Amino acid sequence: MTDMSVSKRIAIVGSEEATVEKTPDRASDLLAAAARVFARQGFHDTKVSDIVGEAKVAQGTFYLYFKNKQDIYFRLVSGCCQRVLDHLAAASAVRKQVKTANEARENSLRLMIELFRLLESEEAILRLILTDSSSIDPAIDKMLISLKEALVEHVELHLRVGIQDGYFRQLDTKIIAQSMVGMVYHLSFERFVRGRDLGVPLEQLAQEIVNFEYQGLLI
Amino acid sequence: MTDMSVSKRIAIVGSEEATVEKTPDRASDLLAAAARVFARQGFHDTKVSDIVGEAKVAQGTFYLYFKNKQDIYFRLVSGCCQRVLDHLAAASAVRKQVKTANEARENSLRLMIELFRLLESEEAILRLILTDSSSIDPAIDKMLISLKEALVEHVELHLRVGIQDGYFRQLDTKIIAQSMVGMVYHLSFERFVRGRDLGVPLEQLAQEIVNFEYQGLLI
Amino acid sequence: MTDMSVSKRIAIVGSEEATVEKTPDRASDLLAAAARVFARQGFHDTKVSDIVGEAKVAQGTFYLYFKNKQDIYFRLVSGCCQRVLDHLAAASAVRKQVKTANEARENSLRLMIELFRLLESEEAILRLILTDSSSIDPAIDKMLISLKEALVEHVELHLRVGIQDGYFRQLDTKIIAQSMVGMVYHLSFERFVRGRDLGVPLEQLAQEIVNFEYQGLLI
Amino acid sequence: MTDMSVSKRIAIVGSEEATVEKTPDRASDLLAAAARVFARQGFHDTKVSDIVGEAKVAQGTFYLYFKNKQDIYFRLVSGCCQRVLDHLAAASAVRKQVKTANEARENSLRLMIELFRLLESEEAILRLILTDSSSIDPAIDKMLISLKEALVEHVELHLRVGIQDGYFRQLDTKIIAQSMVGMVYHLSFERFVRGRDLGVPLEQLAQEIVNFEYQGLLI
DNA sequence: AATGAATGAGTATTCATTCAT
């Protein structure tokens, strides 16, 4: 179910479907196996031998494609981060046309749903990112901080536009952007990592959050 | 000499100064040392020898007071959790008198500030809890989940009261409570773990959040 | 392109230039590459992958021509030994005509110079023999012992002849022959392996040694 | 039979001989064990597990006293070198009184015998030094070069004095000193490492060499 | 209680060698 789109992008153009079932791409096999094992056991309790066992390749094969355990972990996490960032960039492109509060709200809702859907599809790696990724490698820390900052930046821009266009009140964009990102992180953790759906489908979850963000608690 | 309020807050106000200068409490020494070393290096990069080195006791002494490395970590984290829970219980007791939206808002602000102050004083252990604590010990996972659920429960009750009393709109209390806890977790992480104060004093930070919670983004 | 005279000195003088530019002699390529890499890194720090890398052939190709790493090392060393032994045999043939002390001395000088010249041309492999070759393979040990014994034998014969012919004093030919071989080994090491020329050209070095051998230290 | 005098220098002054039999000095045990195993198998074929097996201590104990395999080897070799250098220094002190050729010759003989006796007592480590020590550690290479240079320096001084005092002929002291050291190295190798006594007792061996050095081959 | 030397299980990583193409 994971989407290890790293390689294995086998163009099944038409002919010879027979070869499709067996394109021996060790790097992809290992990446997919690692995602499964890491998600199950966490980074620190995963041995390289677990990964190669899961991927059904020899121990030495691992080191043909990855420098070490941190390396494969990093590639897993950075792949996921990249996909989220790509999604964000695509979303940013669309935002331009927003003029009114209602348009902004609809836009926010749509983005929230799309983001949740993306995260849902990255469940296994999201689990790693949200529970496991500290102190493994400085490069990983840096990447995750970058990701978060990109999200905050995205939200902040959205807020500044709203304030400028007069439909958001004066507020500290830094703080509120951080708060909003915090909500999303935490709800993603509950839903996709802990598996607690909070009794609602994804779309409704997004709706509730957007309502809360826009209107607050008061009647 | 210890900077850890973990235990032994023995106020020997007048008598027996002789024992004061050197309270030979190895357990406290070790806990304090462990807090410092864990905060600096994280759980996985900390050796028992680092802790005993910092505490200036012998290797074997460690095992006189703690079953193993997980044990001392657990005690550190559970101590912190307990203090937060105690604080929460005290806060709950006070809430009863709230009647109007304004009272609720003032109450929320006060609680938020107090909570931030408490977390600020627990900085070292908070760092552990927010960056390091996964997959170390099931007991730790369980405790942290309990803590979070207690917080969510507390917020939810607050929300339900507000809805019942007519000053909060109809909303999914579970989702919104989770969202609000997510905000606090995330802002605490940014401020106390990453050391980013977002350009404002603690009180103003709390004010911004409470405003956002109550009014939302819209004008 | 190879700098190794090890084998395949195929002089294709006139016909078929096409094959000349690229004599696809993998064995020679590998031997030459190995000599270079071994001289640079020593036997134990040289990987087969270093050799094939230097020779620009695939890993598997190595095992088409050599049983293993010891094998190529052995072939390198035994080639060099053989050339020294051949030289020695040639020298022995000439010695017969010596009658007087002066003739013997001239003969010794000439042989010494020739030997040094030969060793100079074998610098890379000499380095292996003199610094690296122990405990790699019993066959190598045996070969090097044979070489040394041949040298000692050669010297001893020279000494016995001199004694018999009355121009050398009574002495323990075994011990003195060993001593003389020891001198040559050691000076070769200093000069060709460590690169210390001791401030004199090769010819003068030989002259000094022969003087010392014949006259000793005393005035 | 080895003399691992590194530590274990237990002063058996008088009382309590009982404790002597069992002074548990792991470092010495390991050093002695390593000397035996290295001498038997050579550096590269010796595993740390071989050493701890021979010393009958646990694997981890090794790393309590030595950084790694190179470290224990280095300590073994440097101890031996130090003892040879100490011996040399003591010998240098005595030389001063030499005036005539005969005194020099007697002195040389005495020193040669003493040196051989010392080397004989260091047999196990001498084997390592003469067969095994290259390319293990730059520090070892440097130390062995220093040792050799100290020996050469010692001999050269001896030669210069003899030339100055008129009993040695004009000769290139550098080259001849190197030659003489080469003889000693080689004969030591044959006798102590290969175990070939060349049919004579040590004293006679020394006598033959000194005769050769002083008088040369000619009658 | 306190010590710290000793233990040994646990694991990442390398690299010679093979073999299907």
Add this chain to the structure above:
DNA sequence: TATGAATGAATACTCATTCAT
């Protein structure tokens, strides 16, 4: 012949834990 991906045996080193003193 030539290739180079795959193999997996081999081994150094760490560090939590014990226990005799």
